[in-house]
Amino acid sequence: MRTRKFFLSRVIIQLLFITLAFSIIFMFYYMVTNSFKSKLEFAQSQYSLFSRVNIDNYVKAWFYDGIGVALWNTLILSTGTAAITLLVGSLAAYALSVLKFKRNRIFLRCVVALMYVAPMGLIIPLFIWMGRLNLVDNLYMMILIYSGLYTPFSIFMLRTYFSAVSSNIIDACRIDGCSDLRILFEMVIPLSKAGLLLLGVFNFYYVWSNLLFSLIFLRSPENITLMVAIGQYSGRYVSEVPTRMATLVVATTPLVIMFFFVRKHFVRGATMGSFR
């Protein structure tokens, strides 16, 4: 009796796993195969494999829908933000975990609280301020805004990595007469390489996939990001599905490659912050 029930529950769980895995793989299959089909081919069957590798959709998306420009903008934004948050976050995390100044617990509490502030609450005043200062639709301003937005998370995450650096090493450096900047850049940062790499990837991903802020602040076609290009045309122009799928492939391939390299470290980072 017990074994039969056991068997049945295993079958149900296995079915659940298979359905889930199938839907995930099918999603990829749908995206990739349809991006290589002509409109006619897509109309005939959306499930078949493409008959030949036809990059017309990519060419069209790249040149006519401005995906080339959008990809470039997204790269600048994501890389810029990742670089700034890494630098600024390292400095702050050093003060919190190594220098241990007096109010550091309260400071950390505030930083953690900021991680969960509703983005809608920030975007209204920011938009009005930026509008007044004539800085809407400016990529460099956007880098600063994103950097600020992800600074709390960066400080929080780097602090846990920096705290793991043994204080003996730091004391030894100090006795040798190293300045704090040298301790940070020549001891603490090299010892926390995994953490910095992961944080860089996270912030890169956050900016890459953020729709709301890019949508509100970047308005002109030469400044849009990939997510804005994707989001804006969703649900319209049904006949253009293959081109849209090509856009999606362009927007996800870099992420897939990037995450492939940090897969091992990923989960530890994800349980630390609010990875979404």
Place this chain on the structure above:
Amino acid sequence: MKKTEIIRKSSYFLLPSLLLMVFVYAIPLLTLLYYSFASWRAITPTCPIGLHNYTQIFLNSEVSRSFARSFLIVGITVPASVIISVILAHFLYQRIPGWQFYIVVLFIPIILPIAVIGVVFTHFFTTQGPFNLFLKLIGLGAFTRNWLADLKTAIYTLIGTAIWWEISFATMIFYARMMAINPSLYEAAVVDGANETHLIRYITLPQLRGVIQFYVVLAIIYFLNQTFTYVFVMTGGGPGYATTTVDYFIYLNAFKYMKLGIASALAVSITLGLLLLVHVYLSISKEEEME
């Protein structure tokens, strides 16, 4: 080092991040507070008018309905994701046949931006889409419809998409936490005659308590204030207002209808509500996450 020296040095190190956070968080939040008490002409706040914007929240019937929708999303998505993910993580840990394959596949949705998933799923749920074909194949052809355009099903379709993403994410972090469980706990229980339900109920669940709590709080915060991407990409709040959640409602009022007073008042309300939630959570968990 002397105390004053530590403070002086720390302030140099903290200065750049403080400036950025003041610019993106402190100033906007304070101005938002002022905006919520101000009268508006188009996009310019004119003069303070007290609580008028806040009373508007209660007078506008669409506000309570969008709150109800947000709570519906949280109320279904979070429990469903937790229950399914705990079970999936448990069986991954028990080395169900194919577990290595499932771990790799479940990782994929996590790295896809929500906007991308939204666009693909929008196609899946159209009349001619794969989902209806799937229903026909398993003999449920009677239920086929244009899922996102139907008043009754639109919000549940969004919820289904959200759960789909959340399951992958939650299973991953639960499974990672399970690696720290001592396998002899399970072995001893099996020797004592425990079945799979017992194992989940008495070993897996208690061991995962901390990470489940953490996930639930984050997910509640997320679905109360960041459903924007799902809604914007998949339905645009429609049909009618059927999928307009609180944060999408704020977006509509602020950037489409130019009713910035009520949008600011609502934004202040959810910001305060969520901060309270975070505070309560951090006090309960006694900062165990912070160490």
